[in-house]
Amino acid sequence: MTTQRQVKYHLSGDLLGACSCDWGCPCNFEATPTQGWCEGGYVWHVNEGFYGGVRLDGLNFAWFTHAPGPLHLGNATSIYFVDERADAHQRQALEEMLTRDPDVIPFSVFSSMTSNLLGVRYVPFEVAVDGIHSRVKVAGTLEFELAPMTNPVTGEDEPATLLKPKGFTSQSQELCATSTLRLTTAELSYDHGGKYGEFCTFEYNAS
Secondary structure (H helix, E strand, O other), X not given: OOOOOOOOEEEXXXXXXXXXXXXXXXXXXXXXOOOOXXXXXXXXXXEEEEEOOEEOOOOEXXXXXXXXXXXXXXXXXXXXXXXXXXXXXXXXXXXXXXXXOOOOOOHHHHHHHEEEEEEEEEEOXXXXXXXXXXXXXXXXXXXXXXXXXXXOOOOOEOOEEEEOOOOOOOOEEEEEEEEEXXXXXOOOEEEOOOOEEEEEEEEEEOO
C-alpha cells in the first residue's frame, strides 16, 4: 500500500469574496444562505508563494460557483479562472493544487462541494487591490468591485470586521458590499451587485 506524499506549499496575498447573500452573509455564521441557494466566489491575488517547487508570485486565480442550497450540502457547479500569464509549469501546479490535491485547504473544501466542475480557464486578469474598494475584471467574463456597506440612516460608510478563528479561507475579514458582481460564461452566469462582499489577506501553508 502506498501513501500519497503531501506537497509542500505556502501562499500569501489578498482575497476578495462576494456572493448573492445579504451583507454579512449567513454562511459566515453557519446559517442558510439568504435566498436558500448560493452564487458567488473568490479571487486570490498571490503576493508570494509556491506549490511544490513552482513559484506562483504575482499570479491571480478565482473560483466561482452556483449551489442549489447551502454550500456545505454540496452539489455545486463551479469554475476556476487562472491568470493567463502563468507558464506551463505554473499551470500544471495550479491545476493540481486547485482541483486534485486533497491536502490543500481551502481548495480541497471547494472540490468536495463541487459535483460539476466546468474546468479551469486561462484568462487575462485586471486586479486592483485597495481593501474594500478592490476590483477585478476579466474582459467579457467577470466584473467584480467591492464597496463599503453604508448606514441606511446617515449614508456613511459602515466598517465591520469578522474574526473567525476556524475560518478556512481566512480568520479575519473586512465585511463590505459589492457595487458589481457579474459573471458571464456559457454555462454559468449571474449578476449580484449590491450584495455581500469581503476583503482580507490570506496565508496558507502545508501543515
